[in-house]
Amino acid sequence: MELNSNFAENSLLLSDVQLQEQLEQQKALASVIARIRESLDLETIFQTTVIEVRQLLNANRVAVFQFDMGKNWEGEFISEDVASGWISAMAVKVRDRCFGEQFAVHYQQGRVQAVADIYEAGLSDCHVAILSQFQVRANLIVPLLREKELWGLICIHQCSEPRHWKESEIEFIRQIANHLTVAIQQAKHLHEVQLQAAQLAQAVQRDRVIDRLVDRIRSPLDIDTIFKTITEEILKLLQADRVAIFRFNADWSGSFVAESFTEGWTPLVSVQNAIADTYLQQTQGGRYVNNETFIANDIYQAGLKDCHINLLEQFQAKAFATAPILQGDKLWGVIAAYQNSSPRQWQSYEVESLSKIGTQIGVVLRHHELLTKAQYQAEQQKTLTSVITRIRESLDLDTIFQTTVTEVRQMLQADRVGIFRFNPQKDWEGEFIYEDVALSWTSARAEKVYDHCFSEHFAPLYAQGRVNAIADIYQEKFQACYVQILERFQVRANMVAPLLKKGELWGLLCIHQCDAPRYWQSSEIEFASQIAEQLGVALRQDSYLKQFQMQAVQLAEATEREKAMERQELLAATIDKIRQSLDVKTIFRTTTQAVRELLEVERVAIYRFNSDWSGKFVADSFKDGWKAVAQAQPMIIETFEHPDEDDKLPRNETFVPIRQGETLWGLLVAYQNSQPRYWKDEEINLLAQVGVQLGIAIQQAELLEQTKRQTLELTQALQELKQTQTRLIQGEKMAGLGQLLAGVAHEINNPVSFIFGNLVHLNEYIKELLNVINIYRQNDSLFPDIKKQIDKTDLNFILEDLPKTLDSMKIGTERISQIVLSLRNFSRTDEAELKPVDIHEGLDSTLLILGHRLKNNNERPAIEIVKEYGDVPLIECYPAQLNQVFMNLLSNSVDALEDKFKTIHQKHLKPSTISPKVPLTIWINTQFINKQIVIRIADNGLGIPEEVRSHIFDPFFTTKSPGKGTGLGLSISYQIVVEKHHGQIKCSSKPGQGTEFLIEIPSGN
Incomplete structure (x- = not known):
């Protein structure tokens, strides 16, 4: 009875001890869990855990061992707590070749290894040797898994003696390992989030640098400055040893044109001769032509050919990343980043940045090319204008x-x-x-x-x-x-x-x-x-x-050119009407509605791609109750091809491509929003046919738009040609008229001067002759025969009329001299340049020339000229050209007054009516106002209708019947006043009351 009592007492005591151990374990477990939750730092969690576990289990060492995933079961202790007197296992690399054979599979399944004595457990010699290295006699190993992969081990070592591990201890360590596994997974996630955040921050910073760089290189700088800026900024951004820009020659050799590099490296620009890469020469640009990048983290491990490696060694490079520079569709060169000091693992975002900059360089080069070409063409046009000006200014x-x-x-830089x-x-x-x-x-x-x-x-x-x-x-x-x-x-x-002269080959312009x-x-x-x-x-x-007679041929040629221009304008107008009838928006709207009704679907839409394969809906047709998707925010369609295995499965939508020529322009999409639908082959074929037609319509619209632009340019060129033609005809007419008037004046002046000079002598001779006759009359007894002859003549009448006759001849010759002077003043052939002249002289000379038209004749009475000349200064002008303006305006006024008289006279042709007196008057008024010479020429003719007045200054516009004028007079007058003299010419008219032309010319004073 006493024995039983002792046994029961011992059992009770044992239960108390076990309960106490379990309680301590639970406390330790709770403490470890609390620490894991409190901290996200894996090192802190491990260190807390090993201390708590060692104290609880009273072991000699507790450590966390981590495998190196890149090597075969090699690793090291990363955290430990070791009792005094025993060595530390930290920072010792451990590689157990037996581990994979004996334990790896079991540990990956979550198995725990508990060894009471390493010398009695049947372990391999190599394993025992490793454990002996750390003084281990007994150990307890629990695997640490991360996403079902063996990450490491938690190791409890008993070094002083063998130890039989209790089941509660093993279970306790297993629970600790489970929570450490959670901590490891959390740490991994945290690391990934931190890495993503860092990458995102780097991407934002990189994009800012690239955006700033793009803004700088798009500024109006010379290309060398742009290249220098690019290489400097990319060198800082990528932290490379060298960034360089390489340009290809026509034979695919090339040279460095710009670079930036850190201190200590040899320059490549202007040092290296033309570099010939045989691979690029054989492949005509290789992968770069396809806009592909190329990287080598280590030139000796990248599989490069020896010749390529030798070339890179000359550049001092050990790693490189390159991106193409495309100028339009042509490969211009590459931008390269070099790491010279050591190999380098290039990151995708670094290569992407390099590629983006390469693209922007291509844009800048294209812009620079267009700008250079435009400047070159401008210089060409300037030279052409200079030559044309010389041709017009000189007849030599x-x-x-x-x-x-x-x-x-000089322009072409030829030899x-x-x-x-x-x-x-x-x-x-x-x-x-x-x-x-x-x-x-x-x-x-x-x-x-x-x-x-x-x-x-x-x-x-x-x-x-x-x-x-x-x-x-x-x-x-x-x-x-x-x-x-x-x-x-x-x-x-x-x-x-x-060089063609009248259609015949006269010679050649040779440029060598x-x-x-x-x-x-x-x-x-x-x-x-x-x-x-x-x-x-x-x-x-x-x-x-x-050959003056060839002017008629030239006028005929000018008329033919004018007809050709009119035909071109009609063609441009016809093309414009065709383009308007092919409105793409109307086509889209009609197509989507028709296809939706034909397929009996709930929505049909058209989706257009951008250059980066994002895009947006540009048109859609949908049933009542659905919302529009057209004009929505840009979006990206991840894929536009249905998997083959899903072709027979019901889907809510189907789509076909719309191609503009060979380019994928967008998609034609049909939707059944309410429920899935089995799309039939004929429905898809119908969509495909419509997609083809849409592509043709889009291409036609693009072609029509391009044609319109070309037609506009042609029209502008024709207009310029028309203006050139007008000025050419004006110059030739002015030269011909001036030469004609000058010649006439010269031919008249010589005989008139001769007559006028002899009248003086004739007057003296006649006076002397009359004196002789008077002497004969006074001494008639001495000369009876002469007296008889004198008596037969009416001598008194002759003596009275002869001086009058001489005076009339003198007045006539003076009048002819005035006319000759007026002709010279009007033509002014010796005054082709700007010269200060009296404007009134030009007006009077013009009126004198038109004097025969102003006098009365059988058809009408005389035209009255009313002069209202003001006090105006001399004016800097081209006298002959300005006289031509006066001639044109005054001639038109005379024509208008003659038409007025003829119109009124025809209304009173019947004998029963009395024709009223029709006053025909031209007013000429000159004033000096605000440093402007103002000339008004007005008449009281029938006036000009508004629809005609708005076109009177247009070249070749005339209201006269054929043969009465070319329609160039007022157009030439407009050019002389506005373009040559920087003045203004205006016309105001009231039907039935008359017309007034106002000319304003800066005086230059």
């Missing part, structure tokens, strides 16, 4: 040709520009008659050239006005004789434009490049063609001066 072919070759050579003239008496023989040649090249002047190949190969081409541009004479299939002629003048490349081949640009060819055309105009002008 020597001046025109010499000025032209000089300015053209020689010459004018070659054919000898019309010999078959295609000729010589250079004008040239401008650079230093170090021989002159071609006065060299006789005969080319028997010319008529066979080039004459038909040049006769059609075609320009021949040769980049390299040795690359063309020319006959040896032609090459020899070109070599004679050191020519390597040339451009030849024909002697130092090297030259690929002539289309703008340069067009420029040469325009220069040749203007020289042809000069040749025609020279011909017109020599």
Whole structure:
């Protein structure tokens, strides 16, 4: 009985001890869990855990071991708590080749290893050796898993002696391991979030740098400054050793054009010669042509060829990342970042940044190319305008040709520009008659050239006005004789434009490049063609001066050009109407509605892609109750192809591509929103056909828009040509009229001067003769025969009338002299430039010339001229041109008054009616107001209707019947006043009351 009592007492005591141990374990477990939840720092959690566990289990060492995932079961202790007297296991690399064979599979399944004595557990020798290294005699190992992968171990070591591990201890450590697993997973998630946040911050910072850089490189800077800015900023952004820009040559060799690098590295710009990469030469740009980047984290591990490695070693590079620079569709070069000090793991965002900058460089290069081209074309236009101005200002072919070759050579930076003239008496023989040649090249002047190949190969081409541009004479299939002629003048490349005179080949405009081949640009060819055309105009002008009768032919040609311009304007208007009938929005609206009704679906929409494959809906048609999606915010469709295995499954939508030529423009989408639908093949085919038609319509609309722009440019060019034609005709008419009036004045002045000069002598002779007669009369007895003869004559009448006759002759000659002076003042052929003149002299000279039209005649009474001249200063003007304005305006007034008298007179032709007196008056008024010379010329004619008055200054507009005028008078007057004198000319009229023209010209005072 006593034995039983003792046993029961011992059992009770044992239960108390176990309960106490379990309570302590639960406290420790609760403490560890609390620490895990309080902290997100894995190191703190591990250190707290090993301390708590070692104290609770009274072990010699508790440690956390982590495997290196990149190596085969190698790892190290990352946290431990060890009792005094035992060595630390921290920072010791452990690689147990036996581990994978014996324990790895079990640990990955969550198994726990409890060894009471390592020497009695049947462990492998290598494993025992490793445990002995850390003085371990007994151990308890629990795996730490992360997402079902073995992350590490929690190890409890008993070093002093063997130890039999209790089940409660094993369960306790297993629970600790479970919570540590949670902590490890949390730490992983936290690390990933922190990494993502850091990457996001880096991306934001990177985008800011790129945006700032884009803003800077898009500013109006020269290309070298832009390149320097780019390389400096990218060097800072990527923290690389060197950033450089490499440009390709035509043969796919190339050189560095800009770079920035850190201290200690050798420069590449202007040091390295042209670099030839055989791979890029063989592949015509390789992957860069396809806009692909290329990176090498280690040039020796990237599988590069030896020649490529040798080249990179010259650049001192150990790692690199490159991105293409595309100028439009053409590969211009690459931008490269180099790491010289060591290999480097390039991140995707770094390569992406480099690619973005490469794209922006391409945009800048394209802009720079267009700007340079525009500036070059502007210089060409300036030179062309200068040549045209010289042609208009001068009628001397020597001046025109010499000025032209000089300015053209300077403009094109050629080695020689010459004018070659054919000898019309010999078959295609000729010589250079004008040239401008650079230093170090021989002159071609006065060299006789005969080319028997010319008529066979080039004459038909040049006769059609075609320009021949040769980049390299040795690359063309020319006959040896032609090459020899070109070599004679050191020519390597040339451009030849024909000079046509009246449709016949007169000569050639030759542009020579002697130092090297030259690929002539289309703008340069067009420029040469325009220069040749203007020289042809000069040749025609020279011909017109020599052959006055050719003016009729020229006027006919001008009329034909005007008709051609009118036809072009009608064509432009027709094209515009066609474009308006193909409105894309209307097509979209009609198409979506028709397809929706045809397929009996709830919505049909059109989706358009942007360049980055985002996009938005641009049109849709939907049933009542649904909301519109068109004009929504831009969105991205992840994929636009249905998986093959889903083709027979019900879907809410289906779509087909819309292609603009070969380009994917967008999608035509049909929706059944309320429920899934089995789409039939014929429905999809119908959508596909509609998609094709939409693509054609879009392409047609684009083509029509392009045609409209081209037509507008053509219309503007034709308008400019029309204005040029008007000024040319004006100049020729003014020159012809001036020469005519000057010639007439000269021819009249000589005989009048002769007559006027002899009248003085004649008067003296007659006086002396009359004295003699008086003497005879007073001494009639001495001269009876003479007295008889005198008595037969009415001597008294002769004596009285003869002085009067002489006075009349004198007055007549003075009147003729005044007319001659007026003709000279009107023509002013010796005053082609600006000169201060009296405006009243011009008006009086014009009136004197028109005097025969102002007098009364059989058809009407005289026209009264009322002059109201004010006190006006001399005016700086072109006198002859301004007189032409007065002539045009006064002639029109005379025409208007004659029409008025004729109209009124015809109403009173019946004998029963009395024709009223019709006053015909022209008022001329001059004033000086606000430093402006104001001239008013008014008449009391029938006036001008408003619909006619708005067009009176248009070229070739006339209300006169055929043969009465060309319609150029008022247009020329407008150009003379507005363009030449920077003044104004206005017309005001009231029907039935008359018309007034007002001219305002700055006085220059």
